[in-house]
Amino acid sequence: MSDPQTSGYSPPETPATRTRFDLPDGVIYLDGNSLGPLPVGVADRVARTLTAEWGGQLIRGWNSAGWMVQPRRVGDRIARLIGAEPGSVVMGDTLSIKVYQAVAAALAMRPDRRVILSDSGNFPTDLYMVEGLIETLGQGHTLRVVEPEAVADAITDEVAVLMLTQVDYRSGRLHDMAALTAKAHAHGVVTVWDLAHSAGALPVDLAGARADFAVGCTYKYLNGGPGAPAFIYVAPRHADSARPALSGWMGHAAPFAFDPAYRPGEGVERMRVGTPPVIALAALEAALDVWDGVDMAQIRRDSMALCDLFISLVEARCPTLTLASPRDGSQRGSQVSFRHPQGYAVMQALIDRGVIGDFRAPDVLRFGFTPLYIGAADVRRAVDILQQVIDGALWDRPDYHKKAIVT
């Protein structure tokens, strides 16, 4: 069949890098934006960490297996994928915790301002963490949440911190990091970028944009596994003065001196908090091997073409679905969302038929396109199945309406 897309570029039918993943047979996995699949090599690496390192070296593993330097070593590998300077990224905790740290540090840089600006497309936990921080600070800070399109105009001299998720988790809408950061700086505003749906999805240039702080998770496009550790970036120009509000012993200048008083470590090291999650970091470290020799510009090109193809096919063949993502690929991350009044049940019917996306309340079907393992053939097959589900009202089954804990 001929594709109705107009772009001249055709993405691979089946990407060569698919063999770097252990994907189940018969599954078209369009949810790597929520949880990336298992990369080949992760299970072996974790097994080695468990048996040879933990089991065999016991406590000595902290030195002999390099566990203590792992958060920085892995951070440097992620730095390369997000345009961060070497030594500016460290791993640990969850994204929520890292948001708290970054915003607390950013606010401390603007003690005379009281507004944190964000948008309604931000992921809720970022907003929740800031709510909690504001209450703890007790200084009358305000979290001002505007529509994504209104962010640029809302950047004023009153704002202390601009906290945005670059790619909207529902719609995939992409913020212009460089432009918003420049405008923020022109008004003396400190920026905190959440890269949850950017890292590994598209080229990011933190250094080039002069971003101040950034955070992200590693279980989506970085394929680190369920609940994989988060990362935090601190611009080198701030790293030796940033205040680590969550001042744990691993961020101390000399953790094993057991000083009674806290002294922050050098640079981004101070953003470490507790004992590093060694086993999870081993899984992540192995997962990052899938990026060897991968060109992020090519990933972006394929991702945009796959998304364009999906949009054009769905709109041609499933007119009851309404596009809920920007049509212009340059304004979008690596996912496409459609609305359907029975979105939840439609997604269950798709999953039952091997097309795995996810659902976000109230009516959004999300489909992530990750060119490392998704090709044009997958897109066409997914739309075939989607059309069968819609045309045959195959979603209209009681069990497809029963909500699970995680939707």
Next chain:
Amino acid sequence: MSDPQTSGYSPPETPATRTRFDLPDGVIYLDGNSLGPLPVGVADRVARTLTAEWGGQLIRGWNSAGWMVQPRRVGDRIARLIGAEPGSVVMGDTLSIKVYQAVAAALAMRPDRRVILSDSGNFPTDLYMVEGLIETLGQGHTLRVVEPEAVADAITDEVAVLMLTQVDYRSGRLHDMAALTAKAHAHGVVTVWDLAHSAGALPVDLAGARADFAVGCTYKYLNGGPGAPAFIYVAPRHADSARPALSGWMGHAAPFAFDPAYRPGEGVERMRVGTPPVIALAALEAALDVWDGVDMAQIRRDSMALCDLFISLVEARCPTLTLASPRDGSQRGSQVSFRHPQGYAVMQALIDRGVIGDFRAPDVLRFGFTPLYIGAADVRRAVDILQQVIDGALWDRPDYHKKAIVT
């Protein structure tokens, strides 16, 4: 040989439960107080989580593999070991983060008081996290650190929160949780107990002591692996009013409603923060199987006897070492510390000979005794080797003085 101990009770030469651990040949592992060894079954369970759950079920694992309820399910298994009510313990983050949450929640219960009382035997990260919290609060709170013996007298109506680690990480000195909690309550003080060196080491009765909050790590006596997740306990009488200062989406009343505003979840669920560390929790869950059928009172009896035996043998045969732990077993956790001017080098020499303990600056040799896998034969053999090292000055080698990153 005859043992110089006076107690009538003899612990097992080799514990029956040793077979529940994968211990390297030729090693006497006396550092389970820092990092517990690998239990049998953990590697298989983690492999299954990686391949069958993550690899095979992908995003569906959150429901089908029970990942989302894992933090409470594992919490309930730990609750049984620390005398906590079912449903009062939840897993996640690191001990440092959980200290911050617990102290912040406790302080919010005493808004008119400004003193946090702790002792100099507390683990530094607990003090550091409170320093950071005080700075974030900016309300002039004071962290008052007294000697362990002075804690009881320092509990006054001025104190908001009493934060103590029950077992001193250096000396093993054991606080009387019930007595100090009762005295604290008589003065309107809220208690936060750190059980890092208690959970799995000795019987703990949080409910019986009417403790308010407790936190702990799971990589020591609970054998969950390097960097295993922490736990937090909130007394059921506080759980529905406690303020979760780190208010992440997993602690929200309805995480998948994606509300713009935070509403705390029911009970201890509100102390969850970010996405749970599924792989690490799987390791921990399998590790907890070693406690099946184990009587904590018997563990305590064996632990005290092993420690007594070690102390009596060392004092008889290595007089240059000075006991740095309470002599009375009822005042001690499950470890014994000795001082030696060349403690660091002595420990390196011991480790080189298969006796693995650890060192805490400036001169403390720590030895943990975990009756699940250490028996009287190990104690005698360890002391034989210690005596050889001391008598032959075998520690006097340049490489034994070279400090590693982790000491």
